[in-house]
Amino acid sequence: MSVEKKVKEEIAKKLKLNPTYNRTELARQHNVSRGTVYFIAQKVDAILAPGKVSAESKLLAQKASADESKHLYKAAMKELEATQKELSVFRDFEQVRSLIVPQMQQVTPYTGDKQAVPMLTLSDFHADEVVEADTICGLNEYNLDIARQRVATLCKGAVGITKMLKRESDIDTMVVNLLGDFMSGWIHEELQATNCMTPPEALLEVLNMLTGILQNILDSGVVKKIRVVCCVGNHARITKRTFFKLRVKTSYEWMMYNLMMQHFAAKGEKRISFQIPSGYFNWVKVLDRDIRCHHGDNMRYNGGVGGIHIPVKKAIAQWNKARKAWLDVFGHWHTLIWTEDYVINGSLIGYNAFGEMLKVDYAKAAQSLCLIHGRYGKTAQYPIVVQD
Numbered sequence: 525m526s527v528e529k530k531v532k533e534e535i536a537k538k539l540k541l542n543p544t545y546n547r548t549e550l551a552r553q554h555n556v557s558r559g560t561v562y563f564i565a566q567k568v569d570a571i572l573a574p575g576k577v578s579a580e581s582k583l584l585a586q587k588a589s590a591d592e593s594k595h596l597y598k599a600a601m602k603e604l605e606a607t608q609k610e611l612s613v614f615r616d617f618e619q620v621r622s623l624i625v626p627q628m629q630q631v632t633p634y635t636g637d638k639q640a641v642p643m644l645t646l647s648d649f650h651a652d653e654v655v656e657a658d659t660i661c662g663l664n665e666y667n668l669d670i671a672r673q674r675v676a677t678l679c680k681g682a683v684g685i686t687k688m689l690k691r692e693s694d695i696d697t698m699v700v701n702l703l704g705d706f707m708s709g710w711i712h713e714e715l716q717a718t719n720c721m722t723p724p725e726a727l728l729e730v731l732n733m734l735t736g737i738l739q740n741i742l743d744s745g746v747v748k749k750i751r752v753v754c755c756v757g758n759h760a761r762i763t764k765r766t767f768f769k770l771r772v773k774t775s776y777e778w779m780m781y782n783l784m785m786q787h788f789a790a791k792g793e794k795r796i797s798f799q800i801p802s803g804y805f806n807w808v809k810v811l812d813r814d815i816r817c818h819h820g821d822n823m824r825y826n827g828g829v830g831g832i833h834i835p836v837k838k839a840i841a842q843w844n845k846a847r848k849a850w851l852d853v854f855g856h857w858h859t860l861i862w863t864e865d866y867v868i869n870g871s872l873i874g875y876n877a878f879g880e881m882l883k884v885d886y887a888k889a890a891q892s893l894c895l896i897h898g899r900y901g902k903t904a905q906y907p908i909v910v911q912d
């Protein structure tokens with residue numbers, strides 16, 4: 525019920541109870557004009573004593589009625605004005621619209637060079653290491669069970685993304701970079717005390733994990749061939765400090781890669797080939813582009829402002845003087861970063877005290893898959909996030 529109606533009813537009620545109620549007083553009480561009161565009184569009088577309406581109240585009632593009509597007229601005019609204004613905006617828009625002619629294209633499947641190679645980069649599993657959630661503010665938790673679950677997620681992601689990429693590109697080969705630190709080893713006293721496996725146990729676990737990943741991809745039929753490019757990390761070493769000249773052959777990972785290669789050779793598996801490293805770098809040519817793969821520990825970074833990019837760019841510029849790479853691909857920093865010139869892989873272990881100490885950006889555990897396109901170069905880039 526509108527307030528106005530309520531007020532009118534209130535006045536009528538008072539007049540019915542006392543037909544001689546002072547009209548002026550009533551008007552003042554309800555903050556309405558005397559005319560309104562007389563108008564109401566006229567109606568009440570008509571009910572209480574038909575035929576006894578005074579000339580004065582008749583006149584005042586007519587005035588009140590006229591006032592109300594005037595008020596309604598003014599409101600209607602105002603509304604009309606607003607509507608006209610709105611309409612003119614639409615008229616202007618119509619004029620502008622006729623000036624814009626969208627250039628429509630015929631969207632047909634791409635017919636140029638569609639050759640492409642998905643490049644899956646795996647590194648930094650640290651499968652023997654344990655991350656207790658409460659030591660890292662609950663940001664991550666890691667143990668052997670979680671590592672195995674993450675590997676399962678990784679397989680699904682790698683196969684699923686490649687299937688999707690095949691819808692628009694001709695893909696028959698996948699490059700899988702195995703860039704080291706799949707195990708943490710006993711290189712520090714702390715790891716020796718806290719790891720869930722000894723280095724030889726870790727070696728066997730990771731050997732089975734990686735062989736499984738490769739076999740899964742082959743079995744999925746998503747690619748016809750896999751080229752595996754291997755690099756050793758800094759963690760799987762058998763020496764106290766990383767050897768420079770003998771880096772590769774003092775690493776459990778070098779042994780593991782050889783075992784993997786022999787495993788597939790013994791099975792007579794022709795669809796997979798291995799590039800075992802002999803130094804820090806392992807180069808791979810993908811669709812005529814030179815890619816320099818390495819673990820990523822040969823760069824110094826101590827959490828400086830500007831992030832890891834400055835030392836990385838400096839290192840790449842120096843290495844390029846010796847042999848120019850189209851792209852550098854490495855891990856070690858546990859942070860997934862894609863740029864034009866380099867790809868830094870994430871980790872399977874995820875955020876831990878190492879990341880906290882390095883002050884790298886927090887990120888969920890992830891590995892990298894990107895597409896090298898014959899015509900367009902490095903195009904699609906997918907993080908395979910393996911952490912729930």
Ligand SMILES: [Mn+2]
Nearest residue numbers: 705757758856
């Ligand atoms: Mn490392």
